[in-house]
Amino acid sequence: IFKKNQINILHTRGEKVNLYIVLVCLAKGLFRPGDYYMQYIKETNPKMIITFIDNSPLFWRLNKITNIKTIFIQNGVRAHFRDVFGNKKLVSKKNNYKVNLMFVFNSYCGKRYNSFIKGKYISIGSFKSNMIKVSKKNKKKEIAFISTFRPLDNSKIVSHDISWGYYNKNHIFFMEWVKRYCKKNKIRINIFGKNTSRKGKDIEENYYKNIFFDSDFTFVRLPLRGPTYKAHEPTYRALDKFKYVFTPDSTLGIENLSRNGRTGFIGNMPNKYPINTIKFGWNENFKSKGPFWTNQNKYSEFKRVFDFVINGSESKWKKVRKKFVPKVMPYDYENKIFKREIKKYMINL
Numbered sequence: 001i002f003k004k005n006q007i008n009i010l011h012t013r014g015e016k017v018n019l020y021i022v023l024v025c026l027a028k029g030l031f032r033p034g035d036y037y038m039q040y041i042k043e044t045n046p047k048m049i050i051t052f053i054d055n056s057p058l059f060w061r062l063n064k065i066t067n068i069k070t071i072f073i074q075n076g077v078r079a080h081f082r083d084v085f086g087n088k089k090l091v092s093k094k095n096n097y098k099v100n101l102m103f104v105f106n107s108y109c110g111k112r113y114n115s116f117i118k119g120k121y122i123s124i125g126s127f128k129s130n131m132i133k134v135s136k137k138n139k140k141k142e143i144a145f146i147s148t149f150r151p152l153d154n155s156k157i158v159s160h161d162i163s164w165g166y167y168n169k170n171h172i173f174f175m176e177w178v179k180r181y182c183k184k185n186k187i188r189i190n191i192f193g194k195n196t197s198r199k200g201k202d203i204e205e206n207y208y209k210n211i212f213f214d215s216d217f218t219f220v221r222l223p224l225r226g227p228t229y230k231a232h233e234p235t236y237r238a239l240d241k242f243k244y245v246f247t248p249d250s251t252l253g254i255e256n257l258s259r260n261g262r263t264g265f266i267g268n269m270p271n272k273y274p275i276n277t278i279k280f281g282w283n284e285n286f287k288s289k290g291p292f293w294t295n296q297n298k299y300s301e302f303k304r305v306f307d308f309v310i311n312g313s314e315s316k317w318k319k320v321r322k323k324f325v326p327k328v329m330p331y332d333y334e335n336k337i338f339k340r341e342i343k344k345y346m347i348n349l
Contacts, residue, residue: 001339008044010037012053034058041066047349048100052127055084060097060117069349071101073127073338076251078109079282080274082157091116101345103127103338105254105329108284124337125330129255132236133333139243142188144220145178146239146247146256149194149204160274167275170268170297171248175211177302178246187310188216190242192252196222244310249278257292258329262317264309265293266302284327291320 080086110121154165247253257263267279294301
């Protein structure tokens with residue numbers, strides 16, 4: 001979107017370090033990461049600062065600190081569970097945050113951010129998904145299940161008074177049902193793993209192998225989704241191959257729905273705050289169940305959603321997409337809205 005000579009990239013996770021900035025900081029007796037970031041911004045003197053880390057309170061403060069225009073692009077579904085929306089102190093208007101432009105998944109998330117951040121929000125859907133054209137090739141009539149695998153022990157979840165064991169307690173109940181459903185309907189299931197580390201992938205794959213050991217089953221190890229949209233392309237391409245997609249609550253599942261994919265959401269984790277805030281449609285104030293989703297832990301509900309995703313007519317799916325997709329995540333191929341808005345913004349700088 002930008003020419004290389006128009007931008008500088010401030011790496012904040014140690015991928016690269018600017019030696020000149022490090023030396024300037026050392027000379028000034030500045031040793032904290034935040035000092036390095038601020039010195040980098042001061043030296044490069046940009047007209048605007050853009051990030052994909054939309055849930056960073058540090059970024060929300062930058063406009064006030066630097067007087068430079070700031071822009072964020074939403075990178076994932078936001079909730080109260082293990083995310084900033086659940087921290088009442090952080091999301092208080094008293095903090096006086098300001099972000100000039102907020103490119104968000106949908107207007108509901110934009111309004112939520114606007115409740116404690118001053119600035120203009122624009123709904124664009126998923127920036128990264130928008131960069132990848134939807135494949136129109138014939139899809140496999142198989143199930144792709146997007147895993148949201150979590151730790152299996154009973155350790156406490158950071159900042160929440162619940163354990164991972166409690167969070168996971170309904171998962172095996174659902175997966176055993178999926179196994180029976182696939183066998184009965186003679187349909188193959190492909191599990192798209194969540195974990196990116198080798199150890200994590202091994203643990204996750206073994207978990208699903210123990211469930212589907214006697215089934216027509218494949219575990220798909222997805223590549224790490226890197227910082228460029230090209231690094232995400234294999235993931236979207238792999239998912240585009242399957243006609244039926246299911247997930248508990250993943251951003252990738254919502255992206256698949258927005259990319260015209262048949263997608264079912266089974267949010268059967270315990271209905272307790274803040275876990276329930278990650279269930280499909282929570283931000284958008286949807287009902288606890290709809291044509292292609294349920295938040296109930298019942299066999300009858302699993303079957304209803306699976307049957308609609310697999311057997312629902314195209315005419316019914318057309319109506320469903322028209323009603324719900326714009327509210328959750330519109331699809332804007334090549335990010336035309338983002339480009340138009342950024343161009344207008346740069347003219348006025």
